Amino acid sequence: MTESSERRVTHEADLVIVGAGAAGATAALEAHAAGATFVGLDQLGEFGGTAITSGGGCCIAGSRFQQARGIEDSWQLALQDLIEAGDGEADAEWGRFYLEHSARDLHDWLQERGVEWIALKWQEHHSVPRWHQPKGAGRGIMLALWAEMGRLGLQDRWHFNMTAEDLLLADGRVVGVLARDQQGALHEFRGQAVIMATGGFMGNLEMVLEYGPHLRRVEKVLVGGGRGAQGKGHRLLERYGAQLTHMHNLWCYVYATPDYKDPEGRRGLVIRGIDDNIWVNENGERFHNEFYTGAGMATPAVLQLPRATCWCILDRAMASQMDIADPYYRRGQEVLRDRVEELLAHSPYIWRGDTPAELARNAGLNVENFVRTFEGWNALLASGAEEDPLTGRKLKGLKPFTEPPFYAIQFFPLARKNLGGVRTDLQCHVLDRANRPIPGLYAAGELCGQAGGHIAGKRALEGIMIGGSLFSGRVAGAWAAHEAGYREPVHLDARRPLEAATV
Ligand SMILES: Cc1cc2nc3c(=O)[nH]c(=O)nc-3n(C[C@H](O)[C@H](O)[C@H](O)COP(=O)(O)OP(=O)(O)OC[C@H]3O[C@@H](n4cnc5c(N)ncnc54)[C@H](O)[C@@H]3O)c2cc1C
Structure with missing residues (x-):
């Protein structure tokens, strides 16, 4: 950490991660596993994001937990369900990537980090019970990931009560974010790449009504997204030419x-x-x-x-x-x-x-x-x-x-989760409006409609929100670390068959 001449505190690492929710947490752990250092920030006062308040139920297909209960499932069946529920608007490539990896890279990966699966529930649009309930709900998952960071000595890499307000660019690349702490002081977070994991916008009624015109005639629309889900990441990346897609797909409960x-x-x-x-x-x-x-x-x-x-x-x-x-x-x-x-x-x-x-x-x-x-x-x-x-x-x-x-x-009606957002490729590079990667910029989680921009389409499979956020966070962390000079993430490479993609 250094003080620059403009009295900005500077924090440096290989990677900068904005958002300490589901996607930010897994991005951090994955980047660390690859050997990269990171520095993270969150506008809230503590770790966990919306994810820590969530039900935590994950959509996972073909897990050992299902097999032990006699439930026959496969990523192919789940993909069919996803596409049907999405009604022509689900991203089948991201859907396949996520579902094919969900048993190994979500179920097993979380379990290895202390998450205990306790039940399976059937949910609408799923052919079989595949909503995996973790002990302690979303809190159980996020506290396990935080404990893992403790074991790895990573907790103090996070800065809380710190809001990213702008991107820092050099030679046409994103190299950091400009942030403000609670006292109003400016901080520069610098790295070789930035991972935006700022969550959704369902805590922001103006954005809900902007993107959901069908809700404007409704007498009362309630907000039910997380406290941090204010759409700040969407607004920021939009200013830098990021492509927003399927923003009209809002997931509301009644x-x-x-x-x-x-x-x-x-x-x-x-x-x-x-x-x-x-x-x-x-x-x-x-x-x-x-x-x-x-x-x-x-x-x-x-x-x-x-x-x-x-x-x-x-x-x-x-x-x-x-x-x-x-x-x-x-x-x-x-x-x-x-x-x-x-x-x-x-x-x-x-x-x-x-x-x-x-x-x-x-x-x-x-x-x-x-x-x-x-x-x-x-x-x-x-x-x-x-x-x-x-x-x-x-x-x-x-x-x-x-x-x-x-x-x-x-x-x-209560606006809970957004199913559209910033479009990324299968390595979580943020794409501009001409589908070109914005150099140095990665995004994951609900900012990207849970993964890729619109993994779910018009209707989601329950559990694909936190599941998609946890998974896409890992993908972003792995590929951003690779860009910073670390190992090639063959285990999270959508182009490789799963069997060949060992960790
Ligand atoms: C009550 C509730 C229950 C849910 N239950 C389920 C469930 O059972 N299953 C399921 O699949 N999904 C569920 N979800 C959805 C799920 O919680 C989210 O999809 C998931 O948490 C998204 O993860 P994320 O990391 O993208 O965002 P978050 O977990 O929201 O984390 C984003 C973080 O970024 C921070 N941030 C935002 N902007 C900035 C900024 N400018 N600077 C610094 N920090 C910033 C926020 O403060 C926040 O901490 C639920 C949601 C809610 C609200």
């Missing part, structure tokens, strides 16, 4: 209600653990098979409602099982029940009633229709029918509404 504690009223809370619920529109009628809660199926159903909002109905027993995916409502794996009760009691978007009619009146729903829906649902479950004739929902094991008070939680 099982979210406003966080009434947010002073700006923009953040949303994702509600989980309420499998027995039903959803109604303002006419008090069901409109969707509530088994499918995901972005690919539930979100379009809610967006086509006149006000793009609906109400989720629970009884007291169901409300007692409710879980909220937000740090305020959890301590690690434990749900803080008193805080959930506080939300149920105080949110202006949650209504209650001792009878269905009272609930409908309080929530502003059509009372007559709602009572019919409510009683009809209970009667259907009592009849022993196996399938709901209206939506095809399977009824086995679902519990009826019995115990008052009954609740209506208003749901709105």
Whole structure:
């Protein structure tokens, strides 16, 4: 570290890494494994990015974990699913690269670094269960990677509360970033190449509405991206001619209600653990098979409602099982029940009633229709029918509404992950608008729509977001290190068959 004449602190290494989330972490470890040094920075005060707050579920095809549970899967099957879900907009080359490597270079690689896989879940658009759940969710993954950095003596290479504001260029190459610390002092981070891993823009409502015009008519769009997901990397790289692609592909969920504690009223809370619920529109009628809660199926159903909002109905027993995916409502794996009760009691978007009619009146729903829906649902479950004739929902094991008070939680679309971003080649070089690499500049993670620019297309396979970010981070770290003079990353070379690509 040196002080230049302009009183800028200078930090130097082979590589500069911007962003200490999923992609930044794996880029750092991969660069180190190749022998390169790095210096990293993040605008937040601590390591982990959005990834540390995430569910951490990774889309992995053909893992030993699946095999041990008798699930037959392959990267070819997963690629077919990816392409179908992407509806003509998934990047098949990046999809193949990622999925072919996912068992070895994600599942095994993370496990070797202390990540414990604990369950497999089926998710929409997947032919088989391949959403691999890590112990401790995203936190479990990121703390394992941080511990690995501790073992390797790399933790102090990271500078926190440090925001990259500009790129540094020399002879037409990117050679660093100009950053500002919390006190306003300028810092130069210099290296032979820069890896941008600044995450997405789903914490920035203006960008969400800019790129998602279909959301502008929506009464209320909630933001659900990470705190650091402000799109700063997109804006910065755009200024230097980087190509942004498929920016309109936004991954929104609808099982979210406003966080009434947010002073700006923009953040949303994702509600989980309420499998027995039903959803109604303002006419008090069901409109969707509530088994499918995901972005690919539930979100379009809610967006086509006149006000793009609906109400989720629970009884007291169901409300007692409710879980909220937000740090305020959890301590690690434990749900803080008193805080959930506080939300149920105080949110202006949650209504209650001792009878269905009272609930409908309080929530502003059509009372007559709602009572019919409510009683009809209970009667259907009592009849022993196996399938709901209206939506095809399977009824086995679902519990009826019995115990008052009954609740209506208003749901709105919540912008969670962006599926488009900065376009890169298969070595993570950032491409300009004429598809030429910008010398010295690499990018990975959600900045690149998780990998390459648009690995997923219109609809994603769940788990490909953090999975794609972790994997593309490794690819960026490996190839940037190579550019800085270190080993050729044959193990992460999309042109080589996997068997030939040993570490
Ligand atoms: C609540 C939630 C749950 C999720 N669950 C899942 C899941 O189960 N499975 C899945 O596949 N995906 C999930 N995701 C998505 C997943 O977390 C992201 O896709 C992933 O974290 C992206 O990794 P990243 O490294 O690109 O970005 P991040 O993890 O967001 O890291 C980027 C970092 O860059 C920093 N940064 C940004 N701009 C600058 C700047 N100018 N200067 C310095 N630093 C900067 C940010 O502060 C941040 O720390 C979830 C997302 C959310 C919000």
